Amino acid sequence: MQRLLLSTLGFYIAFLFTSCAQAQTTILAETIIDKSQLEYYLVQAYNQATAESRIAINHIGLETESVGSIQVASAVIEGYPAHHSGIRRGDKILQVNGMEFHPVYSFNELHTSGRVIPHLDERFNIEIDRGGIVQSLSISPVHENLYDSYRTAGLNSPQQFNVGNKVIGYMRLWGLSRSTNDLLSIKSMIDELSQCDGIILDLRDASGFIDITLLDLIYRTRNNYYETAGENTSSFSLDKTVTISPGYYSRPLAVLINKNTRGGAELLAYQLNKSERVVTIGEATNGKIGGYRLDNQAGGYRYKPATQALIDGEQFEGVGFTPEISIDYPISQTTRSDPQFENAATILQGMI
Structure with missing residues (x-):
């Protein structure tokens, strides 16, 4: 793959890394996520058997990272209030209704019973800082569980665009599950783009569970699927006894990843x-493929690192995966341009 890319896109040589290069191992400790963290509601939703048992909260479709004492937008979910209001990745979220922004409690409150109750306000005034310019936005949150929100965003993501005389498709998977309905939905997304000369598959900020049926949508055979060994591998082992569905996408793919690509997505x-026929682009993942279990005494979900699990004979937890082409996309960048996406489109054009 590297030789192909070097011959067709020599000006990207500075970005090429050795295929499948591994980052230095980081020992991930057991951690607790509680109801004050947005991640809690995603994990809770993933671990429920029915939609009724998933906790719905007020949210605006925004993921943030702490930079000092400020929350900075790290991902904006397409089709949700933050996206509609014009919030961009890299915006500093300062206040909501005159109070310091909190990803959960700006739109919900924790009842003494332990339940999260949505605020009754229909609209919220949000103050953001973009490149030193403070702006005020009016926004109405949705009341949904995060599992459904991420699934909806994925279903709405497919699009096609022309690059030269080629047609490139794009789809973004925010969350992966082993639900038959979800897998059929992903199949319909790929079918929608089946006539494209290549597809950009965006897995940035994605999480969830991998299923062999998903891989079968892209591979003709299962001869080279990864092997698992060791302990606690049930959440990412591939059941090769499942019947192979006919039809697969056989054209080039550019896969986007970043440090927040985790679990089944990485x-x-x-x-x-x-x-x-696949090139991976972006930033190295952290190797977070362990599982969560509810710890009522600790008041949240406890993450158990998969340190004893092996992928193709190697430790993956705390190591992660380094893409073939490394392209940084700093959170401080507030322009509309997306260097990872733009490079993926250019590279695909040279492959198809």
């Missing part, structure tokens, strides 16, 4: 990178 990127 294993999906790792597996796809084995193919000669």
Whole structure:
């Protein structure tokens, strides 16, 4: 793959890394996520058998990271209030209704019973800082569980655009599950883009569980699927007894990942990178493929690192996966341009 890319896109040589290069191992400790963290509601939703048992909260479709004492937008979910209001990745979220912004409690409150109750306000005034210019926005949150929100965003993501005389498709998977309905939905997304000369598969900020049926949508055979060994591998082992569905996408793929690509999503990127018609682009993942269990005494979900699990004979937890082409996309960048996406489109054009 590297030789192909070097011959067709020599000006990207500075970005090429050795295929499947591994980052230095980081020992991930057991951690607790509680109801004050947005991640709690995503994990809770993933671990429920029915939609009725998933906790719905007020949210605006925004993920943030702490930079000092400020929350900075790290991902804006397409089709949700933050996206509609014009919030961009890199915006500093300062206040909501005159109070310091909190990802959960700006739109909800924690009742003494332990339940999260949405604020009754229909609209909220949000103050953001973009490049030193403070702006005020009016926004109405949705009341949904995060599992459904991420699934809806993924279903609405497919699009097609022309690059030269080629047609490139784009789809973004925010969350992966083993639900039959979800897998059929992803199949319909790929079918929608099946006539494209290549597809950009965006797995940035994605999480969830990998399923062999998902890989079958892209591979003709299962000869080169990754092997698991060791302990606690049930959440990412591939059941090869499942019947193979006919039809697969056989054209080039560019896969986007970043440090927040985790769980089944980073294993999906790792597996796809084995193919000669796939190029991975972006930032190294952290290797977070362990599982969560509810710890009522601690008041949240406890993360158990998969330190004893092996992927193709190697430790993946705390190591992660490094893409073939490393392109930084700093959170401080507030322009509309997306260097990872733009490079993926250019590179795909040279492959198809």
